């Protein structure tokens with residue numbers, strides 16, 4: 001056995017260190033260093049906000065000039081008391097309060113029409129010109145809404161509030177998994193003029209995705225598939241509770257492609273309708289929910305859920321079996337878990353290219369491993385059919401079909417960058433990676449899916465014409 005010499009601090013080093021930390025001169029130096037660090041942060045923020053301010057002023061001025069005919073019209077409407085100028089108290093930079101301007105429009109057809117084109121927000125350009133607000137920045141809040149007493153919150157008041165922010169974009173793209181404070185903190189720490197431009201560009205598709213959800217049904221039915229309308233946090237809670245139960249449960253993730261497959265594959269549709277939980281995956285489902293007047297709360301896809309689930313599983317003693325993908329990939333995911341959440345027990349791995357003859361042995365291995373959670377990455381619908389057939393033989397508490405998840409976490413296929421996910425463009429990234437395989441799925445498949453949804457919306461009935469019908473949703 002080799003021994004490693006442990007280096008002990010020399011008495012001179014200890015003396016020097018004590019002097020540095022506790023002598024009057026040392027303390028003074030520390031204070032000076034802290035002060036210089038604080039000052040440089042202020043300078044960086046000032047420099048950035050200076051450039052940003054100029055851009056904001058130029059843009060707001062150009063906006064006001066371009067929209068001057070509209071401004072004239074609004075002046076006439078104001079003078080004739082058809083609309084009013086409303087002032088909403090808001091907390092701005094350095095916690096100073098200001099009035100945010102907007103028009104109050106009448107509840108008439110033309111009033112509603114003007115609201116639809118965001119006419120009532122026109123006066124906010126004055127706020128930007130005055131320096132109360134920016135185009136990009138944290139959401140302006142009412143006094144008392146977000147207390148600056150908390151350190152994490154205080155950061156958001158280092159900058160001017162904005163018309164659009166990261167949180168707003170994430171909400172609309174349904175990937176608002178963190179908190180608003182975290183998104184604001186992330187914005188303030190990483191802000192740059194280019195970053196702001198990126199956020200402004202990402203806001204364009206976000207406008208199309210519409211508002212976040214205030215009231216949403218717990219169960220949404222899209223093309224005959226009952227979907228559990230939950231947030232990511234609720235999905236994790238559901239899975240963790242199921243892991244404590246006595247028998248096995250099947251969880252499926254459904255995206256537009258899955259819905260298309262289920263439309264022509266009765267067995268798959270039947271499995272989705274029988275599964276214990278079905279979660280909505282992707283922007284296609286969000287749009288479908290919108291079209292059907294049944295808002296989808298969040299994009300609960302397996303790939304985003306996985307790291308959060310690993311965190312929840314860590315140190316609970318629950319174990320995981322990874323089944324699927326090419327040889328060697330599941331083992332790489334096991335290594336990723338060991339790094340990311342060392343407290344998670346991975347009790348077995350198996351690639352997904354096995355024959356029917358090998359199946360019995362694999363099921364035995366899973367059962368003998370006594371895994372609580374089984375992740376099956378064989379692609380849809382094969383993975384969901386496999387789980388449906390073998391769930392009870394494996395003895396696991398929860399089995400989920402996770403598609404290409406192992407390929408992403410093993411690093412075999414890189415995942416779309418966050419900015420693309422924020423724009424709801426993960427599918428475009430996948431298409432660029434594998435155009436030959438994906439063109440039909442995305443360009444034809446998504447169009448067909450939305451067409452079917454629109455048809456369902458207008459016929460207001462299930463449009464599937466197959467023989468099989470289930471009378472009761474799960």
Ligand code: UDP
Pocket residue numbers: 324325326351352353377378379380402403404405406407
């Ligand atoms: N896969 C597998 N066995 C098979 C076919 C596919 O293990 O017989 C794996 C494949 O290697 C990939 C995963 O299934 O890791 C999901 O593939 P795909 O991207 O087609 O699934 P999707 O995410 O689109 O459902």
